[in-house]
Amino acid sequence: MASCAFVSKLSQVTGRFCSKASCPTRTTVRALTCTATRAQLHKVEGTSALAGKVDRFGGVTVNLADAGLPADISEGAFSRLLQDCLVQWKAEGKVAVWLRVPISLSRCAAAASTHGFTFHHAKHDHAVLALWMGRGESRLPGFATHQVGVAGAVVDESTGKVLVVQDRNKTKNAWKFPGGLSDPGENIGATAVREVFEETGVRSEFRSLLSIRQQHNHPGAFGISDMYIICRLSPLTYDINFCTQECLRCEWLDLARLTTTKDTTPITSRIAKLLLHGLEQGFDKIDLTMEELPAVYSGMFYQLYHRQLLKS
Known part of the structure; x- marks a missing residue:
């Protein structure tokens, strides 16, 4: 602080007599200023x-x-x-x-x-x-090579219906499963449950992973790759209270109808057929269930999704 005050005072004095950069006194001021700066930086450099x-x-x-x-x-x-x-x-x-x-x-x-x-x-x-x-x-x-989108197919096994929505901001009003982007550190099952509730008001629980779609140079993801995962969920509640900002419509739709209607997307139609097969033949035929296992890093865990082997 003393050197700075000295430089300031010296600048006031020499400013009356020197106006050119070549002035020896002005050069001295610059040198003192640089010295003060180096001294300040030296305190933290080391x-x-x-x-x-x-x-x-x-x-x-x-x-x-x-x-x-x-x-x-x-x-x-x-x-x-x-x-x-x-x-x-x-x-x-x-x-x-x-x-x-x-x-x-x-x-x-x-x-x-x-x-x-x-x-x-x-x-x-x-x-x-x-x-x-x-x-x-x-x-x-x-x-950030990928973003992860997750949808939840909530199946009511007692009625054979599945929960679907139509997005408000799409050019084509097609039936699809509610979903959205997974947050950092969020398991895909938790994403599916959260997104379903936020969009439809229906509470559910995770059952299995059904499919993964991979797409590169996604126009809505700044050109990075996109992973779109669909999970099977079971409903805990059934009353619909959908988000009008995101959804145009929301219904419990018959699975058989969803497999044949033209008012849907190709991936939704295929997963509907898969779900219908599971409903008729048993979901163990289509499910990739999740098991949490300890990772090699101490205190950490990972989630493994795979078909379960039949027990002898």
């Missing part, structure tokens, strides 16, 4: 200012929000700091660097780009940049 977490693949992840950088750090100051760290990481044999940049330090992304960093992904209040330092072409994984 050898661990950009210390990150090393992963099992030989990469380093640095979260700039936790790096202790000055809130007003300039692009130039960050660029010099990053350059020193890159030299160190390279000498240590690190193959990649991931920079998590909060939106408040977006200027650091511009500085990182001069060292070869490129955007990997962005979410809400931060962006992640990546730099491959290993041999050959980059082997870093991509991000």
